[in-house]
Amino acid sequence: MLSDSFSNIFVAVVIPAYNEEKSIANTVRDYKQHLPAAKIIVIDNASDDATARQASATLDLDCDILLHECARGKGNAIRAGVSRVDADVFIFTDGDLTYPAADAKKLLDLLLTERVDMVVGDRVSSGAYDEQNRRRLHGFGNVMVSWIVSRLARQEYHDVLSGLRVVSGPLARSVEIGSNGFQVETEFNLTAAYLRAQVREIPIRYNERQEGSSSKLKTFRDGGQILKFALSSFAAHYPVPVFAAAAAISLAVCLFWGWLAISTFLELGFMPYTPTAVAAAGFGILAVQLAISGILMGMRQAESRRQGVIRFRALKQVWNARLDANI
Numbered sequence: 455m456l457s458d459s460f461s462n463i464f465v466a467v468v469i470p471a472y473n474e475e476k477s478i479a480n481t482v483r484d485y486k487q488h489l490p491a492a493k494i495i496v497i498d499n500a501s502d503d504a505t506a507r508q509a510s511a512t513l514d515l516d517c518d519i520l521l522h523e524c525a526r527g528k529g530n531a532i533r534a535g536v537s538r539v540d541a542d543v544f545i546f547t548d549g550d551l552t553y554p555a556a557d558a559k560k561l562l563d564l565l566l567t568e569r570v571d572m573v574v575g576d577r578v579s580s581g582a583y584d585e586q587n588r589r590r591l592h593g594f595g596n597v598m599v600s601w602i603v604s605r606l607a608r609q610e611y612h613d614v615l616s617g618l619r620v621v622s623g624p625l626a627r628s629v630e631i632g633s634n635g636f637q638v639e640t641e642f643n644l645t646a647a648y649l650r651a652q653v654r655e656i657p658i659r660y661n662e663r664q665e666g667s668s669s670k671l672k673t674f675r676d677g678g679q680i681l682k683f684a685l686s687s688f689a690a691h692y693p694v695p696v697f698a699a700a701a702a703i704s705l706a707v708c709l710f711w712g713w714l715a716i717s718t719f720l721e722l723g724f725m726p727y728t729p730t731a732v733a734a735a736g737f738g739i740l741a742v743q744l745a746i747s748g749i750l751m752g753m754r755q756a757e758s759r760r761q762g763v764i765r766f767r768a769l770k771q772v773w774n775a776r777l778d779a780n781i
Contacts, residue, residue, distance in 0.1 A: 462780040463542045463543060463566070463776075463777065463780055464493070464539070464540075464541045464542045464543070465489060465491065465492040465493070465541060465542065465543045465544075465545065465562065466492065466493045466494075466495055466535075466539045466541035466543070466544050466545070467485050467489060467492050467493070467494045467495065467544075467545045467547065467558075468495050468497070468532060468535035468536065468544055468545065468546050468547075469481060469482070469485075469494065469495065469496045469497065469535075469547055469548070469549045470497045470499055470523075470528050470531030470532055470535065470548070470549065471496055471497065471498055471499060471501065471505050471509065471531075471548075471549030472498075472499040472500070472501050472505070472526065472528075472531075472549075473501045473502055473503050473505060474501070474505050474549040474550055475501070475503040475504040475505045475507075475508050476664050476665065477549060477550045477551040477663070477664045478496065478505050478508050478509050478512070478549045479508045479509065479511065479512045480551050480664070481547070481548075481549050481550070481551045482494055482496065482509060482512040482513060483512060484551065484554065484555040485545075485547070485555040485558070486512075486514075487555065488555035488556055488558070488559050489545070489555060489558070489559060489562075492545070493517060493518060493519065493539060493541070494513055494514075494518040494519070495518065495519045495521065495535045495538060495539065496509040496513060496518075496519070496520050496521070496549070497521045497522075497523050497531040497532070497534050497535050498520065498521065498522050498523070499523050499526055499527070499528070499530070499531040500522075500523065500524050500525070500526050505549070506520065506522065519538060519539075521534050521535065521538065525634070527634035527635040528635055528636050528638055529631060529632075529633040529634045529635055529636075529637060529638035529641070530634050530635075532546060532631060532638050533631040536626055536627075536631065540623070541623055541626075542622075542623045542773065542776060542777070543562065543565065543566075543620060543621070543622060543623060544620070544621045544622075544623070544626045545558050545561075545562065545618075545619075545620050545621075546617065546618070546619050546620075546621065547617060547618050548617040548618075550663055550664070551661060551663070551664055552617075552660055552661045552662075552663060553575060553617060553618040553658065553660070553661070554658070554659055554661060557575055557618065557658040557659055558575070558618060558620065560656065560658075561573040561574075561575060561618070561619070561620040561656065561658075562620050564620075564654060564656060565620045565622065565654075566777065568652075568654070569774060569777070570622075570651075570652040570653065570654050571621070571622045571624070571625040571646060571651035571652050571653065571770070572619060572620065572621045572622065572625055572642065572646050572651060572652075572653045572654070573619065573620045573653075573654045573655070573656065574611075574613060574616050574618070574619045574643075574653065574654070574655045574656075575613070575616050575617075575618035575619065575655075575656065575657075575658035576612050576613045576616065576655040576656060576657050576658060577613050577616055577657075577658060577660040578596065578597070578600070578612050578613045579612050579613070579655075579657050580657035580658070580659075596613065596614070596615050599614055599615060599640070599677065599680055599681065599684070600612060600613060600614040600615070602681065602684060603640055603643055603644065603684050606644065606684055606685070606687075606688040607643060607644050607646075607647035607648075608647060609643075609647045609653065611643055611653075611655065612655055613655065614639060614640055614643050615636070615639050615640070615680075616639065616658075617639065618658060619639070619642065621642065622770070622773060623769075623773055624766060624769035624770045624772075624773050625642075625645075625646060625649070625651050625766070627769065628645065628649060628762070628765075628766050628769070629641060629642055629645045630645070633683055635679060636679070636680060637679055637680050637683035637684075640680050640683060640684050640687075641683070641687065644684065644687050644688070644691070648691050648759060648762070649762055649763055649766045650763055651766070691755065691759070692755070693748055693751040693752055693755055694748050694749070694751070694752035694755075696748070697744050697745065697747055697748025697749075697751065697752075698745070698748055700744045700748075701741045701742075701744035701745040701748065702741075704737045704738075704740045704741035704744060705737070705738070705741040707734070707737045708734050708735070708737035708738035708740075708741055709734075710734075711730050711731075711733055711734035711737070712731070712734035712735075712738070714727065714730060714734075715727050715730045715731040715734055
């Protein structure tokens with residue numbers, strides 16, 4: 455496979471793990487077998503069980519890394535892992551052995567072959583997720599979140615919440631990773647779209663969890679946090695539609711109450727609804743302020759995005775040159 459010929463490329467496998475004592479050792483062995491040259495980074499996310507001990511016994515601590523992140527949350531764990539190494543390529547996977555290392559290697563080969571910025575393992579299109587998922591609301595939530603994020607990012611995604619993704623060094627270093635929990639996958643997708651990065655999704659298998667291992671994602675709590683994060687990120691990256699919608703609502707209220715006040719005045723010859731008229735004028739002023747603020751923030755954000763894309767492409771040029779030198 456192509457990845458075997460890139461012996462000098464620094465590949466880091468980042469595995470956040472919370473209470474995965476039943477599966478973390480087998481996960482590490484699987485990735486060591488299929489990606490023997492990669493550096494494995496396991497982040498014990500304040501587990502209550504023997505996750506850290508099982509990982510330590512399996513890792514080669516002369517080259518691999520075992521981290522302890524006290525702040526619980528997948529985003530916190532991934533941030534800790536990324537901050538420890540300056541890798542050419544990052545492979546993010548879960549510690550529950552649901553994502554086969556053989557599929558991760560296929561994603562890595564695609565990224566190196568096409569020089570894209572991120573390749574995501576798609577569990578949904580192949581039906582693999584539905585076959586193994588025992589919590590149907592998880593499946594519905596994943597489809598809904600993927601649809602919403604696709605609309606917000608203006609790029610079609612099928613499996614936004616997939617825990618298996620291969621990310622180039624330039625993109626990984628360009629993502630703030632400001633989210634603490636399961637919003638981190640959404641953050642990668644939204645940032646990739648914002649930076650005009652190239653993203654691919656390819657179908658993968660999705661293994662059944664080992665006995666004693668359970669999903670840490672809570673359908674309503676984490677789903678709500680993911681949607682909240684996606685909407686707030688959209689508002690920060692694309693302020694014009696948000697301010698335009700708010701201005702339109704304010705203008706609609708202004709026109710309705712203004713029409714009510716004026717029509718009553720014309721009918722009666724005096725103004726019985728003075729507060730309504732004042733409120734209509736206030737909403738009219740607010741609509742103008744929102745529109746002007748949206749335009750100004752949009753101009754500023756457009757320049758910020760342009761500079762961000764320029765910096766990202768500069769990083770990618772260096773990255774491509776390094777890959778070319780190691781073919």
